Amino acid sequence: MTRDLTITEVRLTPILVADPPLLNTQGVHQPYTPRLIVEVVTADGVTGLGETYGDTEYLELARPLAESLPGRSVMDVNSLFGIDLAVDESRVGEAVDAGGLRGVQSAGKLRLSVLSAFEVACLDAQGRALGLPVHALLGGKVRDRVEYSAYLFYKWAGHPAGVPAEPDPWGAALDPAGVVAQARELRDRHGFTSFKLKGGVFPPDEEIAAVRALAEAFPGHPLRLDPNGAWSVATSLKVAGELGDLLEYLEDPTLGTPAMAEVSAGTGVPLATNMCVTTLGEIREAFTRDAVQVVLSDHHYWGGLRRTRELAAVCSAFGVGVSMHSNTHLGISLAAMTHVAATVPDLHHACDSHYPWQSEDVLTERIAFTGGAVEVSDTPGLGVELDRDELARLHRRWADDDGTLRDRDDAAAMRAAEPDWRTPVMPRW
Numbered sequence: 001m002t003r004d005l006t007i008t009e010v011r012l013t014p015i016l017v018a019d020p021p022l023l024n025t026q027g028v029h030q031p032y033t034p035r036l037i038v039e040v041v042t043a044d045g046v047t048g049l050g051e052t053y054g055d056t057e058y059l060e061l062a063r064p065l066a067e068s069l070p071g072r073s074v075m076d077v078n079s080l081f082g083i084d085l086a087v088d089e090s091r092v093g094e095a096v097d098a099g100g101l102r103g104v105q106s107a108g109k110l111r112l113s114v115l116s117a118f119e120v121a122c123l124d125a126q127g128r129a130l131g132l133p134v135h136a137l138l139g140g141k142v143r144d145r146v147e148y149s150a151y152l153f154y155k156w157a158g159h160p161a162g163v164p165a166e167p168d169p170w171g172a173a174l175d176p177a178g179v180v181a182q183a184r185e186l187r188d189r190h191g192f193t194s195f196k197l198k199g200g201v202f203p204p205d206e207e208i209a210a211v212r213a214l215a216e217a218f219p220g221h222p223l224r225l226d227p228n229g230a231w232s233v234a235t236s237l238k239v240a241g242e243l244g245d246l247l248e249y250l251e252d253p254t255l256g257t258p259a260m261a262e263v264s265a266g267t268g269v270p271l272a273t274n275m276c277v278t279t280l281g282e283i284r285e286a287f288t289r290d291a292v293q294v295v296l297s298d299h300h301y302w303g304g305l306r307r308t309r310e311l312a313a314v315c316s317a318f319g320v321g322v323s324m325h326s327n328t329h330l331g332i333s334l335a336a337m338t339h340v341a342a343t344v345p346d347l348h349h350a351c352d353s354h355y356p357w358q359s360e361d362v363l364t365e366r367i368a369f370t371g372g373a374v375e376v377s378d379t380p381g382l383g384v385e386l387d388r389d390e391l392a393r394l395h396r397r398w399a400d401d402d403g404t405l406r407d408r409d410d411a412a413a414m415r416a417a418e419p420d421w422r423t424p425v426m427p428r429w
């Protein structure tokens, strides 16, 4: 049967999803965080799904892009990237991104972060129409399960008093014992065997103690520490020296390629990044200076699943390892991450995922981790279905918000507890 894969409609649904009070060096997560759900509908009624950041600047780009798609085919993914998508340069500049945790903010990166959701939606629609899973459209899976690591956060027991929020069953984790208890809980629920601690929250000695406690509780398991660039070169070297062999890698101990190169030259601990290599333009300097040994890809800002594979090929050519970065995301993105990760031969580290922290999703069935991994789906497309009632509920929450929560701002969320809090000047330590 010939299918008509012409796009007839694109639906954009911004939502706010519940998020626990997870701490990072910039502040704390808001009680609700914005995401954007993209639906691309074809002439013969197939709907493909995508998901990306839902902050205003992403929505402003997604709207004209959505309007320009009807009449194109979901097969024309390459031409998506040629669509003229003007970014208001005054909104971006050379500053770091709004969350401050994903490296440089550039017009190109913003554009790719929006396009990626449409690419994923087109691939999902292609797969559903052709009866093929997305991994098959990417050349086929080379593994049946994709491993994820437990993403540990220092956290409060709840959002600050008076801040409306969903109930939080996780409890506080503010010291080594709390971090180990959280790791056990994540291991027991999902079977994770490697652990990443989000650092840059407390003075380095406290975070060193937490990693030591994890090593004692989980001997031989891969451990990572990620302070999001909160340390100076000297502090980074001191931490690397103290934690030495306990770490699988140290993630973005310090900011910028020159500083990372200095740390790299002074330690045998591998360095990973989702902050100094986040665009093609940053690769040459970082790789030729041996500043990083592992790049944490992220299909959202690298521009989709096919570009993630291209990134992996470049990394492989330079002998640089690949793993995957995660921000707060829902099941559509977890499915997309899993499909692409299944096709990357040189994936030597478990991927990051925030998904266990998300109590809400827009899928009819949540994606499960078993033994710390997600089974790669062979169902056509991404293999997930939209729960329209839940999508509508989370959209109503977005529509009812007065604008306070529509843009992620971890420093503003922190001020609800510490009114004088300002985004810290880096390096903090």
Ligand SMILES: O=C([O-])C(=O)C[C@H](O)[C@@H](O)C(=O)[O-]
Pocket (backbone or CB within 6 Å): 022, 023, 024, 099, 101, 102, 198, 226, 228, 274, 325, 326, 327, 328
């Ligand atoms: O550096 C990283 O791995 C991240 O940026 C992940 C997330 O942004 C995480 O730090 C967060 O959301 O607090």
Ligand SMILES: [Mg+2]
Pocket (backbone or CB within 6 Å): 226, 228, 251, 252, 273, 274, 275, 325
């Ligand atoms: Mg990181």
